Amino acid sequence: MSGTDAGGWFDALFDRDLSLVLVVLAVIYVAYVLAGVAFGYGLRGQLNSIANLTFYVGVFGMLALALNLHWGYTGLFNIGIVGFMGIGIYVTALVSKPPVAEGGAAQVGGFGLPLGVGILAGVLVAGLFGLLVALPALRLRADYLAIVTVAFSEIIRFTMMSRTFQSVEVPTALGLRADTVGLGGGGGLILNYTDPLEALLRTVFLWDPYLAFLDLVQQTLIPNNPKPVVDGLLYGVMLLVGVFAFYVLLTRLGRSPFGRVLKAIREDEDVANALGKDTDRFKLTAFVLGAALMGFGGILWYSSRGSITPPSFRPNITFFIWIALIIGGAGSNTGSFLGGAIFAGLLYEGPRYVKNLVEAAFELGDAPRNFGEAMAGFASLDPMPFVLYTLDSVSQLRLVIMGVVLVWLMHNRPEGLLGHRKEIASSVDLSRPSGDGTTDAPAATDGGETR
Secondary structure (H helix, E strand, O other), X not given: OXXXXXXXXXXXXXXXXXXXXXXXXXXXXXXXXXXXXXXXXXXXXXXXXXXXXXXXXXXXXXXXXXXXXXXXXXOOOOOOHHHHHHHHHHHHHHHHOOOOOOOOOOOOOOOOOOHHHHHHHHHHHHHHHHHHHHHHHOOOOHHHHHHHHHHHHHHHHHHHHOOOOOOEEOXXXXXXXXXXXXXOHHHOEEOOOOOHHHHHHHHOOOHHHHHHHHHHHHHHOOOOOOHHHHHHHHHHHHHHHHHHHHHHHXXXXXXXXXXXHHHHHHHOHHXXXXXXXXXXXXXXXXXXXXXXXXXXXXXXXXXXXXXXXXXXXXXXXHHHHHXXXXXXXXXXXXXXXXXXXXXXXXXHOHHHHHHXXXXXXXXXXXXXXXXXXXXXXHHHOOOHHHHHHHHHOHHXXXXXXXXXXXXXXXXXXXXXXXXXXXXXXXXOOOOOEOOOOOEOOOOOEOOOEOO
16 A cells, blocks of 8 residues: 555545544543432442543443454354453463462462463464354354354353363473463353553553552552553553554455445345355354454453452353443444443443442442332332432443333344444445546445445
């Protein structure tokens, strides 16, 4: 690509999509800050809330983009996302954990390799499992492929819980530092390797300046241990950088000849096959790449935690990512990220943030133990038991809200916020010159409304 073409593509990216993304993100963040100010939230609480919001915007945006490669571009119905996420982080933990675990006898060690090697291994193994899943299921479509992928994710989760792979002795003949490795069984694994944020800062020689910055923050803004707060904010920014990298990669991929074939397969695989395209090979490549990206998303999601356990990889995470993609609109990278941001800010983190605000602003009593006790207060015209019960059940409540939003979208806007936008289907300008010397709109598009 020439410099002029690259510059034009970059300008178009920033003029259209980035401005929309920035506006939506600004609205979400301003709403969070103003709500915190209105309810008297302290600075530390505000920064923690912003850090949590940024984290979930990053991970849901990243995974929605990866799913968009499968479903939005290629039409592959994958509902086994969380399985690839689990493979990514478990392989990373096994490769990068020290040989002697700090969690005691109940824990197992790893191979003690650098974290970067572990991340690379996690991404590659997730892609490899994507290949293993796609090969037998390659000719399956729609709900049949969905059944295979969700069964795969459950197989992965039960394998993590299995006692068979809880602890495995490594033969000394292999010459490895580790004596015992494993998946940890139902107890999971303690991630006692180097913190990913610290590893990155040390790699770019910014760890010492970062510690100096933490001292400055402690003296001026947060006197009591500011490191967890600043770590959370900086890790969230790292995730947003990762989202941008995902976005650029998938946007360039979608506009390449490879991406145009994927869209043709999505629209009508038989026609694409009749035109001489090896649709099986294209679908296989797309599935493997998407699985590797999901594995990387899982690594970034769980690497900042102290431990991982099999219950963290239940199918509900997969459905959350699908809701995010549906909100934004399949087939649109911008819509995928916006859907992830809106889902994270309003549906996933929003109800919990409201609960924290109310509890910080008001002195509330104990919540009723069940729904019957909560409703009994209305007999005496006292709504507080119901309010307290609702706040205490916010985790279940947000699932109800997600369901209501999903039903509304299916009835009123099934294509999502930015679904079915026109996309250039040719690598050259097919516009026809008009009588006044300008050009009409491009003649070759894949349908839908104009951007």
